[in-house]
């Protein structure tokens with residue numbers, strides 16, 4: 001049941017317990033208990049709005065930064081990853097396979113903000129060997145949501 | 161000046177244009193309408209199926225296929241019907257015809273079986289095409305009223321009462337558009353009991369066969385003892401695989417009937433769209449998981465919307481098939497037409513009046529759940545506001 005709840009909530013975080021209960025054919029109390037447990041377990045970690053700021057002329061600057069690091073002998077990549085995750089400019093952070101170790105997205109109001117972040121905060125870290133910064137020019141899709149389509153339904157309004 | 165009303169075929173002139181055409185036109189002109197009115201999936205055709213069609217184009221498959229359809233596809237259809245619904249015994253060379261949607265297959269089956277004056281039994285509420293097609297063949301459509309108390313199933317008694325010496329065919333439209341009603345094995349057995357020993361044919365429209373809920377699988381009347389020889393199954397890819405625009409369906413039935421249908425199809429159509437046929441082969445071979453995933457999504461929406469209507473005080477029996485709910489709106493004090501028109505004007509929500517699917521659909525509305533949960537939620541909220549205003 002936990003998986004079903006997560007599948008539904010991931011798509012529609014606004015669903016109430018009563019609505020989830022109807023959709024899953026279980027009681028509202030059962031849903032409430034499961035959701036509470038999912039939160040306690042740390043499975044449900046929060047929710048955010050996906051926005052396209054471009055449309056109100058308020059774009060932020062986002063960069064995707066590839067980082068190579070030397071892992072600490074015992075802690076592996078975790079220590080440096082936790083350290084980078086602490087920076088509030090960092091929007092996402094992943095350990096990667098392939099040519100580099102960590103992928104970070106960083107957001108700032110200007111190019112300068114992002115450049116300064118790399119130069120002043122990221123590069124000086126002891127374990128960071130090198131960085132490659134790619135500026136994002138335009139978002140097309142984020143977290144499964146298209147950023148530019150009109151969202152219109154190309155089906156008619158009514159059909160029999 | 162030519163008086164076209166004197167030229168145009170009398171029967172087609174007498175066929176009522178779908179009674180809600182006007183209402184559709186109003187809806188289409190309005191801005192910001194939120195609709196629960198369409199009978200087609202919101203999902204796009206699964207990617208691998210689209211790719212199979214593209215592949216066939218790239219390979220230059222741009223010609224007619226054989227009249228009955230690509231042999232490989234017919235083979236897959238027969239295997240599919242056995243695998244999914246336990247109907248055995250169709251010979252893919254002689255008992256299967258690939259058509260332009262289920263729609264064409266319905267038209268062919270009726271035209272090839274009905275002589276002028278033959279009566280065709282049509283349980284209602286049901287899909288809108290049966291009556292006009294029967295009428296065009298000179299047949300006499302005989303509606304059978306089904307009721308919400310029986311979850312809109314056709315019962316043996318209702319069937320028996322409608323049969324006359326002129327009865328040629330029974331149309332069996334389950335899982336049902338618009339009610340979402342289904343017929344289980346035991347219900348089909350009741351129908352079979354009445355038909356055994358007669359020459360009455362069955363046209364079983366099983367286009368929603370993949371869409372059944374609550375752990376109930378679709379049962380085909382062709383698998384019921386004694387029914388195989390009298391059943392023409394019509395189905396297609398539109399609903400199960402979200403392929404409405406590909407225009408592909410099929411008929412399965414006794415070789416004599418399929419041969420007649422193929423003859424007519426050959427003259428009227430030549431062959432069904434070639435690239436759609438290649439897509440359909442892929443759908444049948446590798447599409448089970450897609451169907452399962454879409455079904456799961458529909459099921460969550462179905463429960464959501466049934467619960468929603470019941471909470472609004474519009475009694476809604478639990479539909480176990482297709483992707484429609486059919487709530488009763490009599491408590492609003494309005495007719496189906498009034499309800500839909502007022503709802504459209506005042507809240508900009510489009511649903512279909514139940515009487516569009518037969519007189520006995522009066523007092524109901526058809527609501528499709530081929531929409532996202534957030535869309536359905538907003539529409540339900542507006543319907544709730546509308547009902548409050550009706551009371552107030």
Ligand SMILES: Cc1ncc(COP(=O)(O)O)c(C=O)c1O
Nearest residue numbers: 199261262263287337396398409
């Ligand atoms: C009950 C029923 N039969 C047949 C059809 C025709 O489907 P198609 O011609 O797309 O296969 C529909 C479409 O709405 C339907 O609802």
